[in-house]
Amino acid sequence: MSKKVIDVSSYQGVVNWYKVKASGIEGAILKVIRKDLNPDKQFENNWKGCENAGVPIIGVYNYSYATTLDKARADAKKVLSILAGRRAKVWLDVEDTCQKGLGITLIRIIQAYQEIIEKAGLEFGVYTGLSFYNSYIKPWAGYLTCRFWIARYRNPVTANQPVIKHTLEGWQFSSEERVPGITGNVDMNLWYGEIMSMPEVPQKNPYSSPDKILKLKLIRMRGHGVGWVQYHLVRLGFLPARNKKGKSNIDEVYGPDTAEAVAKAQAHYGIEVDSIVGAMTVYVLRYN
Structure with a gap:
């Protein structure tokens, strides 16, 4: 049975994740990195907000501009750096104009990125639109073994889910949904993959969680x-x-x-x- 999942970035601004949770949303995918390779401006807020509200983090996504294997590897390493040990499935978003017409090179770019992510012990998948998939990935489908998250903007009541040669983990069927706790439109997905529950915090800690890295220093860190x-x-x-x-x-x-x-x-x-x-x-x- 599919579940309702949203994907968000700094475009949505500050999200009230408690309201999102109360609205019935069952998971979220967070944009992790920008074109300049800095973290998305709301990534940390969204991660902490999901944790605090109990919204399962399905994964993080990286909109790719990679046209070479070296660029793909560098981007994957940067994503791992931003995650800093946190565990989440990493979705490589391949759809940019610069990646059209690359032929088998695009497949090798995906494989190079995948190798870095999976060597770090994380799951990997590819996001793209159905048209892009059919034009630039389907001809080389046998070279890829990962799962896919596909965008096809149709009303799911009146249109069938996308048909692809790979396992379809998620279907992004709209970019114009309204969800309590979010100002403006947000992408909505039907999710067919497993969604892990957020672990429960065993006891409430009366102190605020750290907002910076803590370590032993000559002048002691306090607070x-x-x-x-x-x-x-x-x-x-x-x-x-x-x-x-x-x-x-x-x-x-x-x-x-x-x-x-x-x-x-x-x-x-x-x-x-x-x-x-x-x-x-x-x-x-x-x-x-």
């Missing part, structure tokens, strides 16, 4: 973000509730004991052990 990390480290058993002097270890100061506890948590959950609290460390602390 609610550090308290948030310490709270979860105590909850998960990596940091004693109290220090040797009997004082609380949740003191909002990133000192040696906190750094050591972070390293223990990282080793336990199988991520890079560096005592630095980045996006992936925040993720495992939040959802374990």
Whole structure:
């Protein structure tokens, strides 16, 4: 059974994800990167908004301007850099005029990008329009094994879903839908692939989550973000509730004991052990 999924970018501005969730939307795909290879201006807000509201993140997408394999590889690495350890399916959007008429080179561009993404342990798929697919991908269909997300703007009640030679994971059937919590139009999709539920936060943390990378420095980093990390480290058993002097270890100061506890948590959950609290460390602390 298909589900209703939207895809968004900075074009939609600031989204109220709680209203989106309440409207019945069952997932979202977020634009991750711009043409200049900087993050989409709303990517971080959208990611955090989805997490907080419990809207499953189906994936992220990269509108591609790649016409060479080197460009494709560089773009894929940049996307991974922006994700910074966060896990999401990466959709390569191939539809730009510069990619028309490339022949087999376009297929090799897709494969080069796919290789980088999958080597990082993430799933990969291709987004494009049905006309572009039929003209520039279908002739070489046997060279690609990934799933596709296809745009074909029709009313799904009166038109059949796109027919392609690959597995169709999603059908973008409109770019003019209205959804509570979003100003203006938004793309709407019927999703046929699996949608994972957002993990539940086991306990409410009274501190605000970090808004910057935390690490051990000569001049100690302080604030609610550090308290948030310490709270979860105590909850998960990596940091004693109290220090040797009997004082609380949740003191909002990133000192040696906190750094050591972070390293223990990282080793336990199988991520890079560096005592630095980045996006992936925040993720495992939040959802374990």
